[in-house]
Each structure stands twice: as structure tokens, then as C-alpha cells.
Amino acid sequence: MGDKSTQKIRKRCGKFRILIIGRANAGKTTVLKRVCDTTEEPEVYNRHGERLDRSILAASAERGEHDIENEMIFTSNPGFIFHDSPGFESGGIEEVDRVNAFITYRSQERKLENRLHAIWYCIPVDDSRPFTTAESQFFSVFGTGCVPVIAMFTKFDALDNKAFAVLRERRLSRADARKEAPKHAITEFEQHRLNSFYDKTFPPRAHVYLRDMNKEGTNCNELLTQTAGVLDDKFLESLLVSTQQNSLELCIEYSFKR
Numbered sequence: 001m002g003d004k005s006t007q008k009i010r011k012r013c014g015k016f017r018i019l020i021i022g023r024a025n026a027g028k029t030t031v032l033k034r035v036c037d038t039t040e041e042p043e044v045y046n047r048h049g050e051r052l053d054r055s056i057l058a059a060s061a062e063r064g065e066h067d068i069e070n071e072m073i074f075t076s077n078p079g080f081i082f083h084d085s086p087g088f089e090s091g092g093i094e095e096v097d098r099v100n101a102f103i104t105y106r107s108q109e110r111k112l113e114n115r116l117h118a119i120w121y122c123i124p125v126d127d128s129r130p131f132t133t134a135e136s137q138f139f140s141v142f143g144t145g146c147v148p149v150i151a152m153f154t155k156f157d158a159l160d161n162k163a164f165a166v167l168r169e170r171r172l173s174r175a176d177a178r179k180e181a182p183k184h185a186i187t188e189f190e191q192h193r194l195n196s197f198y199d200k201t202f203p204p205r206a207h208v209y210l211r212d213m214n215k216e217g218t219n220c221n222e223l224l225t226q227t228a229g230v231l232d233d234k235f236l237e238s239l240l241v242s243t244q245q246n247s248l249e250l251c252i253e254y255s256f257k258r
Helices: 003-012 028-035 054-062 093-106 133-141 157-169 174-197 221-230 234-243 248-257
Strands: 016-022 043-045 071-073 080-086 118-124 149-154 206-209
Touching: 016 028, 016 093, 016 234, 028 080, 028 118, 028 221, 080 093, 093 133, 118 133, 118 221, 149 221, 157 174, 174 206, 206 221, 221 234, 221 248, 234 248
Parallel strands: 016 080, 016 118, 118 149, 149 206
Antiparallel strands: 043 071, 071 080
């Protein structure tokens, strides 16, 4: 987008705010670093705009304390504000209610810059049971109103490896099995897991498969594209496109769309 358009959008709102939800070791921080194109840790601020010391945050995490109101900002791309919520592994009603309350009031904030604009729900699929009871409950019970949810299936390369082994058992060559494995993994996942996932009362608006997030050169362009595609507000779509800095294709697509 042109500089004048970008400046106008930033002046009106300034920040694109995202809540990322996911259980421990789901790959949330890795995804955010890819989105912001950095290897640095984020700076964290409390609800009063005060920067928090990382040692204090680490100590709080060890005690099981977590404040969803804290804002994570990467200096490489300060146009994004991220809120982090742990997954609901324990099924604790208190944590689920806290997240639901946060989504409800943040979606109704009077000022656009204070509203929640999107939710990324991070679900690792490197085990045999990717959907926990709590995750199913989130998509079955808790609607998020006008805030779109994008499901991120992380660590999908683990399913690629399983698909490779299956194809080798079917006597495909190593080269052919490696080539066909990603497509086979997606087909199997959609047939046996994803379809029932979308049968929930409040299914995600879109989903993405994220592979090899720890490898250099990997990007999250598909995640950004899918997020832009489910935003009902054209201004928010413009804000996201102008905020992200990685996907030239998304900028070109939006320019043609305009």
C-alpha cells in the first residue's frame, strides 16, 4: 500500500490487536515471532502501559499466574498488539470464564484501537489427540461475537512425517512419498479430524496448517491472508494489510481488490 494510505489508517486506529490462545508448547511465541519477523522476545506492558520486567513475568508464570490484559509488542513490528492466553488443559472454569469475559468486553470497547480485532487459536497436532475437551468446549459453548477466530494447527510437519511412512508402506519411492506426504497429511486430517471440528456451534472462521515454524525462512503469510479474508470490517482489513510487513502478495492482492 502507498505511504499516504498507510499513514491515514495508522492515524485512525494505529494498532491491530490479536488474542492468541493455546496450551503449553503449542508454538504460540514462535508463530508471533514469524509474523513479526524477529528472533527477539516481545516487550510486555500491563494495562496501565507500564513495561514489565521479564524476571517478574517468569516468576509469575512459575506460580501459575497469568494476566490476559498484558500486551505483548515486538519492536520489529509495533503495529501489532498481542494478548496471550494459556490453553485450558486443566479444564478450569475460572480460566475459561476469564478469557470469555476478556473477549466480551474487548469486542465492545468504544474506541476501535482498544477493541479485540481477531483471535488466533493455536492447536498443536503432533500427538494422536489434537483436540482437548476444553478446546471442543470453547468452539461449542463460547461464541466470540463479531471477533473472528482463526484456528492454527501447528507442528503439522509431524503429520507429514506420519504420512510419509504410510506412503512408503504403500511402496512409493522415497522421493514420491516425500512429495505426496503434505497433501496426504492434509487429506487424512480433514477427513478424520477437521470435519467434526467444523460441526461445533461456534466453529472458526478459517484455519491454517503451520509447518516447520522453527526453521529459518518459514513464514506465516497464509495466516495473515486468512485473517484478512475473514475480517468483516474493510477498515480493519486495511489496517491488518498495512501493519503486516512480510507478505508482499497480500499487499498486491489488497491493492487489486481496492
